[in-house]
Amino acid sequence: MKNINVTLRKRTLPSGKITLYLDFFPPIYNGKTREFSRREYLGLYLVSKPKNNIDKAMNSENLHKAEMICANRLNELNKQQIYTPFEQERLRLQEIGEKSFLQYLKQTAEIKTGNNAEIWKYAIIHFEKFLKNEDILMQEIDVTIIEDFREYILKAKCLKKKDQFLAQNTALSYFNKIKATLRKAYKKGLLQTDINAAVDSIKEQESQRNFLTMEEASRLFRTPCKKEIVKRVCMFSLLTGIRYSDIAKLTWEEVQYSKSEGYYIRFKQQKTDRPVTLPISQEAFEYLGEKEAQTKRVFYDLKKWDVDRLLPIWVNDASIEKHITFHCFRHTYATLQMAAGTDIFTVSKMLGHKNIKTTQIYTKIIDEKKRETTNKISFK
Template sequence: MRKSNVTLRQKALSTGKISLYLDFYPPILNKKTNQYTRREFLKIYLYKKPKNQFQKNENVQNRNNAEMIYIRRQNELSKDQIYSTFEKEQLELQRIGLGSFLKYFKKLADKREGISFQIWNYSIIHFEAFLKGQDICFKDVTITFIEDYKDYLLTAKSLKKNGNTLSRNTALSYHNKVKATLKAAYKEGKLRTDINAGVDSIKEQESQRNFLTIEQAKKLFSTPCSNEIIYKISKFSLLTGNRYSDIAKLEWSEIEHIENDGHYVRFKQKKTEGLQTMPISDEAFETLGERGEPHEKVFHGLKKWDMYRVLPVWLARAGIIKHFTFHCFRHSYATLQLSAGTDIFTVSKMLGHKNVKTTQIYSHIIDKNKRATTARISLK
């Protein structure tokens, strides 16, 4: 640790007085602001041109006071040089503990993109509401504090206009962002204990996942669709399990063919940012149509609004009456694969899940006593 020197300096003011302050080099830590600074203004002033004996006496007294503070600071800095290694470590821990947990939370959120950034941002808004406009230092973050925040989320109102209470799974998502921040802070040494490990997650509520049976899928894709691109991306999603976000940004450079092996899609998942190498069937490849330039979008001209407009009408024409969004094609892929006998670990890899527990949600939908078969999905 480099020794800091302190110098008593003065600065002429426009009022005709002189302000006395201390100058530190290198800068020292201000424990109140948790920031390094070079100056400490003493709020002690001298008359630049004393007009009488009273002002002269006051100048002498004020300068003596400033000298006393200067000597005290000098002694404090000298003491710092004889701190033991342990004492220095404790001082550093105290400094870190005064850092803003909220500011660190926002810093991690800024590294996210797209939908992930929006979810982190909503989580921060609720965290700030829980803090009631205050901040919180790392040293004040405890298991009890995080448990209280969890209780808050379970009764908090949604930020949407309807003002309903947050769904359990939304509360879980926001709570997990705080847990991820706790985990990162502990790893970086900003927290002295692994608080994340001591806090249980909010239990996930199993949500309804609508899907198409193989009979419904065949019926749908034999029914004319008013929009060719919507038809293609729907079929591609059901045959591969790809999300809309990944399909929308898919480029021809990400479609590869390996001789004697078949077709592959190699891309970075938008939601998880994980790299994915996924084999696709010939039937799925045929859905893509004529190959374009490497950096050209596979589904050029795709508009998300068309999907919202076309999909419900198309389903109705096929006689499929159920609440069904585009993401349900991904659910359909998972359930059809499991129904056909594909093991859950393979399905998990194909969906790009980081944890097989995520895939197990689909297995609950499947009739466990259904006869195993080697057949796979085909719409022909």
């Protein structure tokens, strides 16, 4: 490999000062500009016509500094020529290992948006608390540290509700963000060991998913609600399975129609930040109301407080004794679809699930309902 020559040169500026710079041949790659360059200005200057001893001393000092920088740069650039390929690889790995894993974690989180960004934010806060607000380098990350963090997060307290411990599924969400960063770092060659694969995840805890039967949903539909918009958004969710966060921000621009496909909506899920195209029925479309300007929210006068306050009253008026929240309409949609024979893959796509395992919980609910029917026919 050809050596790189480094020469200290001078250039007179319009002001009369002389600037000192390094001249490289062949040109070297500049990591900041991402271009090859022959010059590196040092920010050191000489007085072209020194008038006194101070000017002379300053010239001498700056020239000496420039010569030292030139010698160091020459040594740095050509030092790799004396190393074997194995030694060069070891030096590269050493340089990578000295980078901050915590900083890399934060950089990974910066591009996240919506609810997903919030999960990343709290995952990082908990990881920093685990590290006692100290940094950790790539070369210091190992299986033991990540397993210790798993134990820590399972016993950690909520940051918002300090008197409560994190739910297991919340701890799982936070822990998975660290594992995702480990997986990314390994793929990019920043970690030499696939630590993510070596560490078991936290087991997901099955949560109670209340839903309405078809008879209960019909009864709710027939029951008057104190605010029409509350009934409209609830029925729309029952017919589509869309989350409240996505319904609240839905605009008319996202509601589309084609002769071949009918009505559908195209939007980005707030929770996952993933784009979704979802066909909707004519009945669901009618609950959207009168079409307005493209950029206007469909349910522009919707208030979460009204839903939280009036939904329990409406459910009670329909003589439904279950504890029903708005999110239960999403569970109801999935459960009724699968009970009607819609396959799990289609339901998973309609719900916008990234992993079909998330949808499989509804198959268990259907299986339980099937089991309940076994005793409905008896000759005893």
